[in-house]
Amino acid sequence: MRWTVHGERPIYESDWVTLALADVELPNGERVEHHLIRIPEKAAAAVVHDPERGILMLWRHRFITDSWGWEIPAGRLEPGETPEQAAARETLEETGWAPGPLRPVGAYHPAPGLVEQTFHVFATDGASRERDPDGIETDRVEWVPVDRVRELVAGGKITDGFSLTALLWYLST
Numbered sequence: 001m002r003w004t005v006h007g008e009r010p011i012y013e014s015d016w017v018t019l020a021l022a023d024v025e026l027p028n029g030e031r032v033e034h035h036l037i038r039i040p041e042k043a044a045a046a047v048v049h050d051p052e053r054g055i056l057m058l059w060r061h062r063f064i065t066d067s068w069g070w071e072i073p074a075g076r077l078e079p080g081e082t083p084e085q086a087a088a089r090e091t092l093e094e095t096g097w098a099p100g101p102l103r104p105v106g107a108y109h110p111a112p113g114l115v116e117q118t119f120h121v122f123a124t125d126g127a128s129r130e131r132d133p134d135g136i137e138t139d140r141v142e143w144v145p146v147d148r149v150r151e152l153v154a155g156g157k158i159t160d161g162f163s164l165t166a167l168l169w170y171l172s173t
Contacts, residue, residue, distance in 0.1 A: 001027035008036075016041075039117040044087040045074030045162055047123040047170040048099050053143035055167070056127060058094055060138050062160075070144065070152055071163045074119075083107075083120035093134045095141045097127035105169050110161055121166040146171070 004025040012019040018038040025031050048056035057070045075090040077083060084102050091099045102122040110119055133141055144152070152158045153167060 003027070006031070035114070037115045037117075039115060041076040042083060042086075042118045042120060043074060043076045043162065044083040044090065044120040044122065045072050045166050046087040046091045046099050046102060047072055047105065047121065047166050048091060048095075048097065048127050049123065049146070049170070050126050050143060054145040055143070055149050056091070056095055056097055057142055057144045057149070057163075058133075058138040059140045059142070067159070068139075069160055070158050071160045072166055074162050074166075084122060087120065087122040091127070092130060094138050095127075096129060096131045096133040097141075098130045100124040100126040100128075105166065105173075108165065110165075119162055119165070121169060123170050 006023040006025060008020050008022045010018050010020045016039070018040075020036050020038065021033045022036055023031065024034050050056070055072070057072060059068065059070055061068050073087075073091040073094040075086065075094075077086040078089070081089070084104070087102055088099055091097060102124050105121040105123050107118055107120045109115070110117060149158075149167060150171065153164065153171075158164055158167065
């Protein structure tokens with residue numbers, strides 16, 4: 001059953017995000033205002049796996065939830081950038097490692113009932129150390145053995161949705 005959109009009005013707009021109210025008609029005929037978030041830039045992430053070292057991960061703090069956690073390198077696309085280029089750039093910036101050739105794992109919408117955004121996931125089998133990470137977003141960078149990554153996922157120690165989805169996708173293939 002499809003909802004009918006009769007209009008939309010922004011509540012807040014910036015280059016990063018728009019918060020809007022949509023006037024929608026439900027299949028039963030009821031009209032409601034539904035909040036939605038539009039994030040114009042797509043995002044990309046890379047699962048960088050080395051058979052001898054594990055998966056390249058970063059330990060970082062997220063101020064919004066005031067929490068620390070393991071994540072894979074990820075971020076939004078810059079103007080004119082492809083998702084693959086963004087995944088490679090973010091990996092280098094956040095970890096200091098340049099990923100090997102990336103292959104697509106998949107793309108998804110993280111919260112389609114509330115947020116309009118697309119996340120792209122890539123994987124690679126190796127990386128070369130190029131420099132120190134940018135130090136802005138990352139507290140530390142480590143190669144985490146695959147068995148340990150599985151334990152972190154199963155134990156609820158990786159809570160970032162982008163990382164969880166990408167890792168589960170990657171580890172299930």
